[in-house]
Amino acid sequence: MSAIDQLFADLRAAGRKAFMPFITAGDPDLDFTADVLRTLVERGSSMCELGIPYSDPIADGPVIQASYTRALEQGIKLRDIFGMLERLTPELPAPVVTMVSYAIVYRRGPERYVAAARAAGIAGAIVPDLPADEAQALADACRREGLSLIQLITPNTPRDRALRIAEQTTGFIYYVSVAGITGERTELPPEIAENVAWLREQTPLPVCIGFGISRPEHVQALAPVADGLIVGSAIVRRIAEASHKPREQVLRDIAEYVDTLLAAMR
């Protein structure tokens, strides 16, 4: 059983939901990324999603784009990110999955990328620009190495296609709350609950919701219908403040924010 399967089995047994923050690797540097990951897990995050900075992220809104740019301006390389994770993951009591463009995976080669990710202690990959139709080579490599390949289903995915995507997915299904790019939103579409409920009837896989979630009221509304919630831009925005605030302060702000959302989840 993979680390992610185990996590969701435990959560389901306990009747709890996963809280999954997203942050960008190397924003503003990898030491701080490690500190943020530790803080997120200490406060009770079940899993962390780490964005591998990419030069042309078409699924991302301004906040995450800017964080990728900051990280790349520091000259961050994939091997540095994997190096940091190799040291950090053994002491981190929660799985880490990466959000990574297929441009980066392809450049390494799917086999080599997956092997290196496993060696760094990474539990899964989310590849937002790799639709299921193109994912076979990576899915095969992931299966051989035991890396979960988390695939995305969106509000405009037809239901028969959603079932095919679910069949190819391991770890959990990432249900994208809105047709659009990442970024905080005040309101989320009302049909999320129905779509996620339908999905959870069709597949034994956990279904987690991401994109746009940022407020306690979102968490309150969506936690009951899903297996987990993903929160990105709202945290990345706080990390951006490290440019003009003491890092200790930023970590405290993040902890406080996470506490608020976790309280809304219970």
Place this chain on the structure above:
Amino acid sequence: MPILPDASGRFGTFGGRYVPETLVGALDELAEQYAEACADPAFQAELDSLLWHYVGRPSPLYHAERLSEQCGGARIYLKREDLNHTGAHKINNTLGQALLTRRMGKHRVIAETGAGQHGVATATACARFGLECIVYMGAEDIRRQRPNVFSMKLLGAEVRPVTSGSRTLRDAINEAMRDWMASVGTTHYCLGSVVGPHPFPQIVRDFQAVIGREARRQCLDQLGRLPDVVVACVGGGSNAAGIFYPFLDDAGVKLLGVEAGGRSGAPGDHAAPLCFGSPGVLHGSFSYVMQDDDGQTADVHSISAGLDYPGTGPEHSYWKDIGRVEYTQATDAEVLTAFDRLARCEGILPALESSHAVAKAMDLAARLPADQVVVVNLSGRGDKDAAEIARLRGEEAGGLGEQERTEATERGKLR
């Protein structure tokens, strides 16, 4: 040659569809609607009529006698896409896509533009069909192609400056894609070149192939034979694909694509992925691209906004690998020389993009015997570039009066 792309949108190993799930449905719909349109004689008839009466097709195949004489070798013929309505080949594609937009029942169109020619052509087609039009354009390109920015606005389009990244074509495509992620239900993305996810490389090639079909027929009619060489500039590669495609099976016709050689062959100094790049994924497609060893897109440079792009069309990557088309590059300096030559001895101001093809055609013609024929795709007119060339001249070498030179230098500093 096999008929490509295959059902998965591949040209050999190149192409495909590397996009977020959110866009897959719209791409499927576009591919379906396009297939239906191809099978519908009324669609083709309407497009043909527009190309004839509105664009002014067929564009002439013009024997550039004085240019040929000066080069001292083969005869050079220009396929005059610069004479099309809106001044470039881009209109061939945007009218086709506007008809598809209407078929799909969509009312809003977005586009990216580099040189502004595709933006103007999209704004024009949208005005003609009563569609809302939004054009994303890099801030650097807005600066260097200003005349086209005004035209787009006059045509009723909204021009949205893109200030992220290199502030050029690549970033404009990123922004257009992001818009499309949120608007895909109601909006058509009118991509301007043979790049991006399937079916765009196929659709744009097919709409541009009218250039090659005409040129081939004109060669037979005017010269009684096929040309020896066909030369075109390659940014994303639409004008090149359009003129090459109908000649692919003519084994005796050599095809030459000219990329932006920029300042030099050093990384960051050029925009020539087919000459210097490697296969990778960018903007939804697998193709040659300028990238670093992590797969991050590399910075590129070209004097011409329309070629200032780190990627290229997947079908060009395929043609390169099977050896059907040869790809080379022309430097900024060679391009300016070619621009001057064509202006002075033929009275034609070519676009800086097209001047890349002219530069290599001149080199080639000089080395070929007089009975050979070189056809150049003159993809667009150069009015949009006049001010930028003056600015560059002011900085570099004079040619302007003292006062203009000072002004031009000041403007250069301001950027």
